[in-house]
Amino acid sequence: MANSTADVVIVGAGFGGMYMLHKLRGLGLKAIVLERATGVGGTWYWNRYPGARCDVESMQYSYSFDPQLQQEWNWSERFASQPEILSYANHVADRLDLRRDIRFETSVTSAAYDEASQRWTVGTEAGDTVTARFCVMATGCLSTSRQPDFPGLSRFKGKTYHTGHWPHEGVDFAGKRVAVIGTGSSAIQAIPVIAKQAALLTVFQRTPNFSIPTRNKPMDGEYEGWWKKDYPQHRAIARTQRAGIINSVNDQSALAVDDAERLRIYEERWSSGGTSFMASFNDLSVNKASNDTAANFVRGKIRAMVKDQAVADILLPHNHPIGTKRICVDSHYYETYNRANVRLVDVRKAPIETITANGVIVGGQEYAADIIVFATGFDAMTGTLVGINPHGRDGATLAEEWEAGPRTYLGLMSAQFPNLFMITGPGSPSVLSNMIVSIEQHVDWVTDCIGYMTSNGLTAIEPRRDAQDAWVEHVNEMAFKTLYPTANSWYMGANIPGKPQVFMPYIGGVGAYRVKCDEIAASGYTGFELNGSQARQAAE
Numbered sequence: 016m017a018n019s020t021a022d023v024v025i026v027g028a029g030f031g032g033m034y035m036l037h038k039l040r041g042l043g044l045k046a047i048v049l050e051r052a053t054g055v056g057g058t059w060y061w062n063r064y065p066g067a068r069c070d071v072e073s074m075q076y077s078y079s080f081d082p083q084l085q086q087e088w089n090w091s092e093r094f095a096s097q098p099e100i101l102s103y104a105n106h107v108a109d110r111l112d113l114r115r116d117i118r119f120e121t122s123v124t125s126a127a128y129d130e131a132s133q134r135w136t137v138g139t140e141a142g143d144t145v146t147a148r149f150c151v152m153a154t155g156c157l158s159t160s161r162q163p164d165f166p167g168l169s170r171f172k173g174k175t176y177h178t179g180h181w182p183h184e185g186v187d188f189a190g191k192r193v194a195v196i197g198t199g200s201s202a203i204q205a206i207p208v209i210a211k212q213a214a215l216l217t218v219f220q221r222t223p224n225f226s227i228p229t230r231n232k233p234m235d236g237e238y239e240g241w242w243k244k245d246y247p248q249h250r251a252i253a254r255t256q257r258a259g260i261i262n263s264v265n266d267q268s269a270l271a272v273d274d275a276e277r278l279r280i281y282e283e284r285w286s287s288g289g290t291s292f293m294a295s296f297n298d299l300s301v302n303k304a305s306n307d308t309a310a311n312f313v314r315g316k317i318r319a320m321v322k323d324q325a326v327a328d329i330l331l332p333h334n335h336p337i338g339t340k341r342i343c344v345d346s347h348y349y350e351t352y353n354r355a356n357v358r359l360v361d362v363r364k365a366p367i368e369t370i371t372a373n374g375v376i377v378g379g380q381e382y383a384a385d386i387i388v389f390a391t392g393f394d395a396m397t398g399t400l401v402g403i404n405p406h407g408r409d410g411a412t413l414a415e416e417w418e419a420g421p422r423t424y425l426g427l428m429s430a431q432f433p434n435l436f437m438i439t440g441p442g443s444p445s446v447l448s449n450m451i452v453s454i455e456q457h458v459d460w461v462t463d464c465i466g467y468m469t470s471n472g473l474t475a476i477e478p479r480r481d482a483q484d485a486w487v488e489h490v491n492e493m494a495f496k497t498l499y500p501t502a503n504s505w506y507m508g509a510n511i512p513g514k515p516q517v518f519m520p521y522i523g524g525v526g527a528y529r530v531k532c533d534e535i536a537a538s539g540y541t542g543f544e545l546n547g548s549q550a551r552q553a554a555e
């Protein structure tokens with residue numbers, strides 16, 4: 016690759032980067048994608064842990080831009096497994112002939128803007144560069160995994176794995192004593208599968224989470240037919256929804272109905288399964304009293320599923336309103352604790368002290384393990400971008416600009432960084448939505464913007480600082496109308512020691528956010544400064 020040039024350099028070949036490349040080709044531009052993995056798929060390439068599965072229904076978690084693709088592709092289950100989603104990503108890459116413009120095993124380590132030429136130069140670990148007018152960071156919100164620095168880890172004689180970096184050849188747990196550290200979404204999916212294979216499974220839980228059964232099942236032909244018959248119409252509706260998902264929100268308060276009716280509604284959602292439980296009522300994320308009714312219902316279910324009530328007590332979440340940490344979904348998670356080969360260790364009061372050659376020590380007791388699985392999450396939303404640390408105008412660096420938390424205009428761009436776009440960046444609905452809907456919306460917006468600039472002889476775009484400040488304020492204001500900021504979640508940056516605690520995604524809803532972005536574009540990009548190279552030279 017050495018030193019290449021392109022119109023656009025894209026970092027990342029997950030669903031964001033793949034679609035971005037396809038759209039830019041449509042504008043007749045030359046785009047190069049740099050990807051550190053050996054293949055496409057992003058999240059679904061890296062997170063191969065047992066039980067990994069989507070929590071958005073298959074019929075909705077897929078691209079909508081290609082009518083033939085969505086008709087031809089058949090999902091085998093209601094909620095797709097990681098291998099199936101990865102096959103889908105590979106199928107799309109083949110179908111659109113994407114790989115010829117993707118440089119795999121290429122890790123981007125720097126990005127710098129040159130004001131004179133109005134171009135970005137992106138540098139790789141191998142010392143190569145790509146220079147381009149525009150740079151699109153399609154680097155993902157959950158792509159920098161995090162493994163806490165447990166003392167003694169280097170002494171451990173067994174094998175260690177992180178759910179976000181799972182080996183391609185898989186892991187054989189048969190006859191092994193396995194320790195799983197963490198009980199977030201990844202662990203909750205992996206634990207039931209590992210428990211069936213391992214001789215002994217010890218789960219180290221610091222914070223119990225709320226989890227809803229998925230009721231996953233083989234794809235129902237009639238349901239699939241219903242979607243496919245009117246796919247474009249269904250997709251159009253999904254784009255207007257709060258989370259980019261059609262999941263029939265019950266538009267009444269949990270307090271507007273009597274106890275029997277409320278229970279009936281929760282039971283119905285519980286048995287149909289999945290995250291639509293959180294749409295049982297319209298005020299679960301804003302009204303604590305309403306939220307308590309849902310939380311109490313789920314706590315009751317946990318008690319009923321777990322036979323040993325002392326274990327159930329440890330599993331009951333009490334330190335955050337339900338849904339304010341990402342709601343988990345599972346297949347027989349709580350029942351797994353009824354197995355004789357599974358034990359739960361509460362590390363809230365007595366944290367993990369050290370890792371030894373043979374296991375994990377908590378409260379002075381050693382729990383023997385041959386394998387440790389870290390299901391300890393990610394430096395979400397900002398970790399990957401700040402890791403690259405783009406250098407923008409006037410010596411600005413992203414790490415400094417975002418020192419007190421991410422600052423963006425619409426989650427798409429940041430002041431001081433002209434021509435640098437982020438796909439599902441902080442300040443956009445991103446992780447609060449069906450991510451493929453949000454990815455498509457951002458990629459379409461960025462494509463239109465670059466197309467507009469190209470056809471109007473414009474060479475630089477950058478948000479105005481006042482527009483960015485107003486957006487950041489709006490993002491905060493919306494978040495603080497809800498219960499979300501009351502939880503120590505990764506949405507707040509609370510899982511990373513020292514990370515500023517700011518609610519990072521935009522909670523105003525996918526539909527309303529799209530309207531806002533479209534209005535801004537239609538009005539000639541209000542809040543952005545657009546320049547032709549001559550205009551900038553004249554101003555200087």
Ligand code: FAD
Binds near residue numbers: 028154157450
């Ligand atoms: P990613 O898929 O993260 O792709 C980013 C790519 O950028 C990666 O391939 C990465 O290797 C590459 N990259 C990053 N930095 C560099 C660098 N410096 N140099 C080179 N390459 C780089 N969302 C949902 O909507 N529903 C779900 O059910 C759901 N389940 C999830 C389950 C798991 C286990 C995880 C971790 C996330 C889940 N998500 C889910 C969120 C998921 O990340 C998105 O749905 C979507 O896949 C993101 O696509 P992306 O292209 O934006 O980012």
Ligand code: NAP
Binds near residue numbers: 071220390
């Ligand atoms: P996570 O939700 O951040 O969970 C990390 C877990 O590790 C938490 O239980 C955390 O405890 C624990 N942990 C971290 N440091 C620890 C320490 N030092 N000692 C003990 N425990 C520690 O990460 P994740 O499970 O990988 O999920 C991240 C996100 O990815 C999800 O929220 C979701 O958006 C997405 N995801 C989705 C699915 C899906 O269902 N489709 C599946 C997996 C992931 P604390 O809570 O106490 O910090």
